[in-house]
Amino acid sequence: MQLTDFAAVIFDMDGLLIDTETIYCQSWQRAAADCGFIITPAFYGQLVGRSRADALRIVLDHFGDRVPMPAFQESVLHYETVCFSEETIPIKPGALELIRAVETRGLPKALATSTHRPAATQRLARTGLDRHFPITITGDDVPRPKPSPDIYLMACEKLGVAPQDALAFEDSDPGVQAAHAAGVTVVMVPDFKAPSPDAHTRAARIFPSLLTALVALGA
Structure with a gap:
């Protein structure tokens, strides 16, 4: 599985791109x-x-x-x-490199977070990640939050791709469940909590860090 196997990429925010x-x-x-x-x-x-x-x-x-x-x-x-x-909000190691690899390959991308929009907007601005995500879907934009698939279905709609053609990066069990339920291929990079047996079943790959994922996915 490589980045170039997909038509678009969707990123979670908290715990994946930023250390919150x-x-x-x-x-x-x-x-x-x-x-x-x-x-x-x-x-x-x-x-x-x-x-x-x-x-x-x-x-x-x-x-x-x-x-x-x-x-x-x-x-x-x-x-x-x-x-x-x-407090400083650290960016996860490998996050910028992965984002830039997606951009270099010309793949459209979106951010899909359960966080409310005002808080998400503030954190993206403070970390400088806002310039990378013109398409941002938050918990305020959908009727049901993760682990329901709504946020991923909306992200795919905004990106103009079918769910099966999108790749998601998630750090949590609910996020993995949401992406999988939407029909999106999901890669997990656990943060605060180890992946459950269910996450092992639903995630296409599980990596210990974004840097490892970067190398493994040919980025």
């Missing part, structure tokens, strides 16, 4: 501590790749009445705003 999951985890942990309960890194792994609404529902289902909503939501937003405004 550690910041997210710390923000949710601090908010939980303020509200009197504990979110461990292992539990946070269940939230990776999910929309905010889904993540909050998972927290509520697990902790029940110990979660003081909406105080917890407000605290999460506060810590995320502070962290993403003040």
